[in-house]
Every structure is written in C-alpha cells, then in structure tokens.
Amino acid sequence: MSTQRVVLVTGGNKGIGKAISTAFAANGDAVIINFNKSLDIAKTVLEELLPGNTTISIEQADVSDYRQVKQMINNIVEKYGKIDIVVNNAGIVRDGFLMLMSEKDWNDVISINLNGVFNCSKAVSEPMISQKSGVIINIASLSGITGLPGQVNYSAAKGGVIAFTKALSKELAPFNIRVNAVAPGVIETEIVDSLNEKIKNNFLNAIPMKRFGKPDEVASVVKFLASQDAAYITGETICVTGGLY
Amino acid sequence: MSDTIQKLKDLLITRLKLKVKAEGITEDTPLFGLNSLGLDSIDVLELIVGIKKAFGVEILDREVAEKIFTTVGSIARYIEEKR
Numbered sequence: 001m002s003t004q005r006v007v008l009v010t011g012g013n014k015g016i017g018k019a020i021s022t023a024f025a026a027n028g029d030a031v032i033i034n035f036n037k038s039l040d041i042a043k044t045v046l047e048e049l050l051p052g053n054t055t056i057s058i059e060q061a062d063v064s065d066y067r068q069v070k071q072m073i074n075n076i077v078e079k080y081g082k083i084d085i086v087v088n089n090a091g092i093v094r095d096g097f098l099m100l101m102s103e104k105d106w107n108d109v110i111s112i113n114l115n116g117v118f119n120c121s122k123a124v125s126e127p128m129i130s131q132k133s134g135v136i137i138n139i140a141s142l143s144g145i146t147g148l149p150g151q152v153n154y155s156a157a158k159g160g161v162i163a164f165t166k167a168l169s170k171e172l173a174p175f176n177i178r179v180n181a182v183a184p185g186v187i188e189t190e191i192v193d194s195l196n197e198k199i200k201n202n203f204l205n206a207i208p209m210k211r212f213g214k215p216d217e218v219a220s221v222v223k224f225l226a227s228q229d230a231a232y233i234t235g236e237t238i239c240v241t242g243g244l245y
Numbered sequence: 246m247s248d249t250i251q252k253l254k255d256l257l258i259t260r261l262k263l264k265v266k267a268e269g270i271t272e273d274t275p276l277f278g279l280n281s282l283g284l285d286s287i288d289v290l291e292l293i294v295g296i297k298k299a300f301g302v303e304i305l306d307r308e309v310a311e312k313i314f315t316t317v318g319s320i321a322r323y324i325e326e327k328r
Contacts, residue, residue, distance in 0.1 A: 122305075125290075126297065129294045130294045130298065175291075
C-alpha cells in the first residue's frame with residue numbers, strides 16, 4: 001500500500017478548509033476536498049492545487065446526510081485502499097439572538113456542524129479500525145468554549161464537537177486512532193470580512209495579539225496534529241486564538 | 246450455517262486474538278459474562294469490522310448489535326439472514 005497519506009477535508013474548498021487542503025497538498029498528501037454546494041469554488045481550488053500535486057480530487061457530499069457521507073468514504077477507500085486523516089471542517093453560521101432565532105437556523109447549524117462530525121467520524125471509523133490507524137481532527141471554535149452572544153446554535157454545536165472529540169478519542173485510542181480538535185478564534189475568512197468595522201474593531205481590541213488569525217495558522221496546527229509529532233496527543237482541543245479567551 | 250459458525254470461530258480467534266481453541270467454542274458459547282469468551286466493548290467494535298470484511302454484513306444499529314452479540318450462534322444466524 002502507498003505510503004502517501006490520504007486526507008479528507010470536509011468543506012475543504014473555502015476559508016480555513018481551503019488552507020487545510022492546501023497545507024496537506026503542499027506536503028504531497030493525497031487530498032480529497034469535500035464540498036456540498038459550491039462546485040465552482042471546489043473546481044477552482046482543484047485547479048490551483050493540481051499543478052503541484054496530482055492526487056488532489058473533489059467529492060461532493062452533504063455532511064449532514066449519513067448516506068452521502070458513507071458513499072464518499074466508500075469512494076475514497078475504493079480508490080486509495082485506505083483513509084489516513086479526516087478533517088471535519090464543514091460548517092455554517094446562522095447567527096442571531098435566541099429570542100429571534102428560528103428553529104430552522106438552530107437545526108441547520110446542529111445538522112451540519114455537529115451531526116456532520118458524527119456522520120463523517122462514524123463512516124470513517126470502520127476503515128480506520130480495520131487499518132488500526134487513523135487521525136480525526138475536528139474543527140471546533142472558541143465559541144464552543146466560551147460561548148458567544150448571538151451564536152447559541154454555533155456555540156452549542158462547537159461545544160458538542162469538543163465533548164465528542166474527548167469521548168471518541170477514548171473509544172478509538174485502542175485502535176491506534178487519534179481524535180483531536182482545533183478551536184480557532186477570529187480568523188480572516190469571508191465571514192469576518194463581512195462584519196462591519198465597528199464589530200471588527202471590538203474583536204481586535206479584545207484579542208491580546210491585536211490581530212486576526214490567518215487560515216494558514218489554523219492549518220499548521222491541523223497539520224501538526226495529523227503528523228507523527230503528535231503521536232501521543234489524543235482527546236485534546238488546541239486553541240488558535242491569539243490569546244483570546 | 247455450520248460454515249458460517251466455523252468462519253466466525255476463526256474470526257473470533259484470529260481477529261480478537263482469543264486464547265481458546267475452535268473446538269472450545271460452540272454455537273451457544275456466550276460472548277460476555279460467566280463462562281463466556283470474555284469479550285469487551287472494544288472487541289465488539291473489532292468484531293463488527295471483521296464481520297463486514299469476512300461476510301459483507303454491516304451491523305451499525307445499537308438495537309441490532311445488542312440483540313445479536315449474545316452468543317456465537319446468534320451472530321451466525323444474523324449473518325445467514327442478511328447475506
């Protein structure tokens with residue numbers, strides 16, 4: 001079997017996910033970039049990464065649908081004969097104060113951000129148990145640790161992801177499968193770009209390092225957790241927040 | 246059925262590294278508890294993966310798992326039923 005690592009990044013076509021896909025691709029890994037709706041964006045990322053690495057591909061699947069996820073994992077295992085690393089990154093934001101939050105906005109965020117992690121981890125656990133190796137990295141958020149107003153859905157989902165990470169790490173440790181999480185703070189992505197200047201400045205004032213994080217700075221921690229350098233780390237959540245808590 | 250039982254015994258011994266001989270396992274041998282094979286929850290996960298590989302039968306539902314992971318025979322019957 002090839003020594004090239006096979007890496008799946010859910011929501012790997014945008015923002016932090018794109019930076020993670022790029023980091024693994026630059027490392028020479030076989031990267032499968034999962035996307036759901038944005039085929040054009042996924043194709044663009046594929047074209048950007050292909051010249052340096054010919055084992056990049058894109059896979060459409062809605063992470064909130066177990067059957068689609070299972071099919072995607074089956075496709076990967078059939079093509080490469082294994083799956084080494086899964087980065088559960090796919091997520092959405094539907095902010096609003098609880099009093100004004102619709103049930104749909106609550107359910108959508110839980111379905112994708114929390115159930116999506118369940119679906120991908122469940123689907124991949126079988127081949128990983130069989131291989132007796134694997135790494136699962138869940139992208140959580142500072143919001144899941146401290147809670148943020150206007151984000152009860154997102155905070156609940158990400159807090160759930162952190163607890164899920166701890167529990168699953170204990171279940172899968174006997175099979176040489178590590179499960180960790182990364183909790184980014186405020187990172188320069190489209191979501192942050194869309195905030196108005198006043199809110200951006202409020203965040204900047206609160207961040208001890210007085211700047212937003214870069215997607216690459218999250219990707220490098222993910223890359224570390226996926227590497228042998230982190231061979232004895234499992235069940236952990238590493239914050240990438242510039243000191244913000 | 247006897248083929249399935251035999252294959253299942255081999256699976257149990259090799260995959261779970263049980264220190265028993267195939268002759269020492271019968272259809273009625275319990276998986277857990279007194280006078281059982283002494284499996285634990287980790288063995289069950291390993292067994293689920295092994296059954297999928299060896300027989301192509303998926304066990305992903307807790308209620309199904311609780312029902313069939315009682316004796317060697319109960320697993321074999323489920324495999325026969327689903328194959």
